[in-house]
Amino acid sequence: MTDLTKLTLAEARDGLAKGDFTSRELTLQHLSAMEKGRELNSFIVETTDIALDMADKADEMIKAGRGTGMTGIPIAVKDLFCTKDVHSCAASHILDGFKPKYDSTVTANLWQDGAVMLGKTNMDEFAMGSSNETSYYGPVNNPWRATKKDGSLSENNYVPGGSSGGSVAAVAGHLALAATGSDTGGSIRQPAAFAGLVGLKPTYGRCSRWGMIAFASSLDQAGPITKTVRDAAIMMESMASYDDKDSTSVNRNVPNYEHALTGDIRGLKVGIPKEYRMDGMPEEIEKLWQQGIEWMKAAGAEIIDISLPHTKYALPTYYIVAPAEASSNLARYDGVKYGLRVEGDGLSGMYKNTRAAGFGDEVKRRILIGTYVLSAGYYDAYYLKAQKIRTLIAQDFAKAYEKVDVILTPTAPSPAFAMGEKSNDPIAMYLNDVFTVPASLAGLPAISVPAGLSADALPLGLQLIGRAFDEETMLRAADVLEHAAGFTAKPKIWWGEK
Amino acid sequence: MSVDKKTVAKIADLARIAVREDELEPLAAELNNILGWIEQLSEVNTEGVAPMTSVVEVALPWRADKVTDGGYRDEILANAPDSAHGFFTVPKVIE
Numbered sequence: 001m002t003d004l005t006k007l008t009l010a011e012a013r014d015g016l017a018k019g020d021f022t023s024r025e026l027t028l029q030h031l032s033a034m035e036k037g038r039e040l041n042s043f044i045v046e047t048t049d050i051a052l053d054m055a056d057k058a059d060e061m062i063k064a065g066r067g068t069g070m071t072g073i074p075i076a077v078k079d080l081f082c083t084k085d086v087h088s089c090a091a092s093h094i095l096d097g098f099k100p101k102y103d104s105t106v107t108a109n110l111w112q113d114g115a116v117m118l119g120k121t122n123m124d125e126f127a128m129g130s131s132n133e134t135s136y137y138g139p140v141n142n143p144w145r146a147t148k149k150d151g152s153l154s155e156n157n158y159v160p161g162g163s164s165g166g167s168v169a170a171v172a173g174h175l176a177l178a179a180t181g182s183d184t185g186g187s188i189r190q191p192a193a194f195a196g197l198v199g200l201k202p203t204y205g206r207c208s209r210w211g212m213i214a215f216a217s218s219l220d221q222a223g224p225i226t227k228t229v230r231d232a233a234i235m236m237e238s239m240a241s242y243d244d245k246d247s248t249s250v251n252r253n254v255p256n257y258e259h260a261l262t263g264d265i266r267g268l269k270v271g272i273p274k275e276y277r278m279d280g281m282p283e284e285i286e287k288l289w290q291q292g293i294e295w296m297k298a299a300g301a302e303i304i305d306i307s308l309p310h311t312k313y314a315l316p317t318y319y320i321v322a323p324a325e326a327s328s329n330l331a332r333y334d335g336v337k338y339g340l341r342v343e344g345d346g347l348s349g350m351y352k353n354t355r356a357a358g359f360g361d362e363v364k365r366r367i368l369i370g371t372y373v374l375s376a377g378y379y380d381a382y383y384l385k386a387q388k389i390r391t392l393i394a395q396d397f398a399k400a401y402e403k404v405d406v407i408l409t410p411t412a413p414s415p416a417f418a419m420g421e422k423s424n425d426p427i428a429m430y431l432n433d434v435f436t437v438p439a440s441l442a443g444l445p446a447i448s449v450p451a452g453l454s455a456d457a458l459p460l461g462l463q464l465i466g467r468a469f470d471e472e473t474m475l476r477a478a479d480v481l482e483h484a485a486g487f488t489a490k491p492k493i494w495w496g497e498k
Numbered sequence: 499m500s501v502d503k504k505t506v507a508k509i510a511d512l513a514r515i516a517v518r519e520d521e522l523e524p525l526a527a528e529l530n531n532i533l534g535w536i537e538q539l540s541e542v543n544t545e546g547v548a549p550m551t552s553v554v555e556v557a558l559p560w561r562a563d564k565v566t567d568g569g570y571r572d573e574i575l576a577n578a579p580d581s582a583h584g585f586f587t588v589p590k591v592i593e
Contacts, residue, residue, distance in 0.1 A: 248554075310542070316536040319532065335579060346589055350589050352516035368529060385542075390549075391547050392542070394553070441553075
């Protein structure tokens with residue numbers, strides 16, 4: 001039988017509909033790829049029995065003519081999403097053993113449409129990280145490794161980016177056809193770029209956050225991680241919904257995103273923000289960006305130079321807002337309701353010991369920063385100031401969108417780096433998100449598209465940022481960009497041979 | 499603004515995270531490194547700018563004030579590290 005793991009989601013959907021293969025066959029091939037791919041450490045839990053059961057139900061749905069774009073598609077689910085009776089711990093020790101009695105709205109939507117759960121993917125603890133090195137379950141290995149000058153593959157492990165590192169490793173390694181991710185400051189887009197994949201963060205409010213383990217509530221959004229833009233469009237439609245259980249989800253019709261992929265961007269106005277041309281940006285990133293501009297121009301788009309003057313303040317603003325929200329969201333982990341409990345001197349001692357043992361270093365660091373910036377006497381100087389700058393950043397974008405339809409930028413300032421390279425320098429790590437954080441702060445949809453290879457043959461991505469709730473125009477542009485780039489490189493398989 | 503050992507101990511207490519005495523100094527250094535980097539925000543003029551309260555322009559939805567959920571105590575307790583007689587348990591708090 002042909003290797004079904006190499007299909008795109010759209011190809012698998014069409015093959016299932018035509019009866020070329022069943023979801024059970026498709027699922028079994030992915031389960032076997034997962035077994036061979038354990039060295040990637042992309043999955044924390046493999047839900048083999050659930051997967052086969054869901055696949056059989058999907059095959060019945062298809063046979064009965066009730067199939068949708070996602071029916072029978074084996075996907076990986078980030079451990080941040082609650083899944084009924086299945087390990088859902090956001091890769092943290094403090095949620096040890098937590099098996100929720102409910103599904104997140106996003107996963108419930110996917111199961112409703114007949115998608116198949118292969119397992120829960122590894123991630124940075126509570127989604128706090130840009131390299132997937134902060135997981136309690138160990139780091140994830142990027143399927144991609146640098147190519148040395150002599151043409152051979154590096155022996156070093158490379159980070160997959162983060163925080164949705166397990167999700168991208170699973171898809172890039174062909175262990176899953178697609179995966180869910182979550183993005184607070186770039187956690188879908190940056191890892192997608194590091195793994196040669198498409199990562200879509202929709203407008204804030206497009207997906208329900210109900211049942212997603214909260215990091216920073218005013219920023220968190222779910223989105224798909226896929227092999228192609230078309231796949232992202234199909235999966236996005238299933239994930240998005242209004243939900244009265246999340247008062248920040250928005251009551252708007254979910255369009256058929258795939259219909260937006262017309263291949264025609266003639267006359268589309270593409271903004272190029274000069275502030276994203278940063279000091280010390282590697283030449284290959286600059287070159288790729290320039291190439292992206294040429295591709296858009298060749299497809300008939302109009303290129304317009306724009307200015308987003310507060311760009312350089314986005315990252316420090318984010319590192320006030322996100323830790324502040326995290327410090328209050330993570331107050332719920334107290335050793336009483338779920339997860340880990342470490343006894344101590346009285347109630348307060350139990351809280352303190354539980355949280356000291358349960359949270360990793362990066363999570364503690366952010367809780368402490370968040371507690372500090374919210375504490376009496378510092379609130380105005382830090383948190384209020386940051387929320388004002390956030391308004392200015394959103395206004396920058398609003399002004400730009402008077403002149404343009406989408407904005408084109410690089411996704412990340414570098415390709416994937418070797419494991420351990422940045423783990424001792426928090427600020428160097430934070431800088432990974434320099435191009436993704438501004439759109440997060442403004443709540444705008446953004447997508448990373450694989451566009452080229454670095455000098456040592458690691459994937460590089462370009463980012464398109466759209467108007468609020470105009471994922472369709474953004475996807476249309478992303479589809480054209482993807483085809484112009486013609487990114488077909490695949491990681492050389494180094495895992496699973498032992 | 500910079501934090502010293504005493505401040506770190508205080509915020510760790512507020513955050514209910516046990517921190518050993520020998521961890522305070524390195525933590526203060528780490529936090530100062532991050533706070534120093536954040537300091538650049540002070541150069542932005544924010545006079546007359548309203549702080550962001552909602553990232554998308556929507557009015558919060560209204561709903562009827564009625565009970566729509568509940569009645570599954572055992573499911574809620576199922577994940578508790580310790581429970582008794584249908585309640586969560588905590589260490590004794592009254593002398």
